[in-house]
Amino acid sequence: MLLKKQTVWLLTMLSLVVVLSVYYITSPEQKGQNLADSTEKAEQSSNETAATENLDDSEVITNASGDEMFEALRLKLNDERSKMIEELSTKMANTELPAEEISAAKDQIDQLDALAKKEEMLEMLIRSMNYEDVLVRAEGKNVRVTVKAKELSRSAANDIIREVNNEIGGLQAVTVEFKAPK
Numbered sequence: 001m002l003l004k005k006q007t008v009w010l011l012t013m014l015s016l017v018v019v020l021s022v023y024y025i026t027s028p029e030q031k032g033q034n035l036a037d038s039t040e041k042a043e044q045s046s047n048e049t050a051a052t053e054n055l056d057d058s059e060v061i062t063n064a065s066g067d068e069m070f071e072a073l074r075l076k077l078n079d080e081r082s083k084m085i086e087e088l089s090t091k092m093a094n095t096e097l098p099a100e101e102i103s104a105a106k107d108q109i110d111q112l113d114a115l116a117k118k119e120e121m122l123e124m125l126i127r128s129m130n131y132e133d134v135l136v137r138a139e140g141k142n143v144r145v146t147v148k149a150k151e152l153s154r155s156a157a158n159d160i161i162r163e164v165n166n167e168i169g170g171l172q173a174v175t176v177e178f179k180a181p182k
Helices: 005-055 066-093 099-127 154-167
Strands: 133-139 142-148 173-179
Touching (some): 066 099, 066 142, 099 142, 142 154, 154 173
8 A cells, every 4th residue: 555755744743743742741840840849949048048137137148059059050051951952842843844954953952962961971970079069061162160169279170171071072172160169
């Protein structure tokens, strides 16, 4: 039985939409739970800050802790990537685009996922070097590493740069920034 080209194309696109829907439904739930947990922590910390402000009117605590700063930056980065992935998924679902553009969008989604995994791996590796917290942000051929540490050391920065270059090759610049814990 021969199927028309339109029928084959329609079935292919429908199966692609189903696969993307399943991916979208399962993936954002995990990120949504992290978002809910972080907003809950932020509310708790703001309640604690308000309580300390009420106890002692002479001293107002307004500084965010380093952990909250790192979490806020992570959430911002995850939100930006989620928006990019959503836009690319919408582009992939468009049946009027040529197959090359749909394939390019899929490749970009795969690259974003691989980049996020490499950043997470680097954070774990650098954290294992006895740092309190680490944030790795890869932007094209440049990587910015923010480390929460008590002291600034050139040898420590060189070790971090070496780890980043070992994990992600072909980089132009690796920037290491130290933040002192509060």
